[in-house]
Amino acid sequence: MYTIPADVKQLEVKGPTCRSPTYISSESHKQGEVSARGSAMEGDCLSCMKYLMFIFNFFIFLGGSFLLGVGVWVLVDPMGFREIVAANPVLFTGVYVILAMGSMLFLLGFLGCCGAIRENKCLLMFFFMLILFIFLAELAAAILAFLFREHFDCCGVSGPEDFDESLFRLLSPTKMVPEACCQGNSYPGDVSMEQCVSGSMVFRHNKGCYSAVVDYFEMYIYTAGALAIVVLTIELFAMVFAMCLFRGIQ
Numbered sequence: 001m002y003t004i005p006a007d008v009k010q011l012e013v014k015g016p017t018c019r020s021p022t023y024i025s026s027e028s029h030k031q032g033e034v035s036a037r038g039s040a041m042e043g044d045c046l047s048c049m050k051y052l053m054f055i056f057n058f059f060i061f062l063g064g065s066f067l068l069g070v071g072v073w074v075l076v077d078p079m080g081f082r083e084i085v086a087a088n089p090v091l092f093t094g095v096y097v098i099l100a101m102g103s104m105l106f107l108l109g110f111l112g113c114c115g116a117i118r119e120n121k122c123l124l125m126f127f128f129m130l131i132l133f134i135f136l137a138e139l140a141a142a143i144l145a146f147l148f149r150e151h152f153d154c155c156g157v158s159g160p161e162d163f164d165e166s167l168f169r170l171l172s173p174t175k176m177v178p179e180a181c182c183q184g185n186s187y188p189g190d191v192s193m194e195q196c197v198s199g200s201m202v203f204r205h206n207k208g209c210y211s212a213v214v215d216y217f218e219m220y221i222y223t224a225g226a227l228a229i230v231v232l233t234i235e236l237f238a239m240v241f242a243m244c245l246f247r248g249i250q
Helices: 004-019 021-074 079-086 089-118 119-147 167-171 191-196 207-248
Strands: none
Touching: 021 089, 021 207, 089 119, 089 207, 119 207
16 A cells, blocks of 8 residues: 655645745735835924924024123123223123023033034933923022012002001001111111101102002013913923934934
8 A cells, every 4th residue: 555655645645834934924915015105294293393393492502692692701801891891790690590500501502512413312302301490490580489479668558548547547647657667678677666666758659559569560571471482382392302302313
């Protein structure tokens, strides 16, 4: 009797399963195409984000360079502009504030540009941490400015006359106005305080607090609020871009 060789039996057993790899490879090919399209879209998005971040930080770099140039020019100008600025302590302090801001923006823009164009994760992380530090410092300064805001140098709502027939006069008949209305910083000492609460106009604030508050906020609140919103928004976008680019770099 004729016997089938062992290798032929093995081929017969394995024969029906030979077509299954063709089906698997087709599915893998489709998945590979989808993955390739997704990778291409992700790469295009990262490339767009990289160049947007570069342009954004390039303008920051230019702004910092401009402020540095202005500060250095004021300090070394041979025409005597430094002496004019030095005559006013506020202006002279402002020169160093401009130099500090220019240096910070210069460094920030440089780190952002180099980190974006070179796709350097260390520079991007340092840029993110610096932006975060500035953001938190500005937020803390805003909170402290609100909690310890300066006095408005005023008395009453409309003026010192508000206390003429008030409960304060009934409880303290010897005092014309509260001590909060007195100019304690301008005239130190108990004598000026006593004269102030006794009714002397020289030692008290004669402007109403309502008009003082209105004037103060009309002068600063809209500009400061708009600038704060713009700056904080830009910083938030910068942090988001930096972190997305950091996570996208392989």
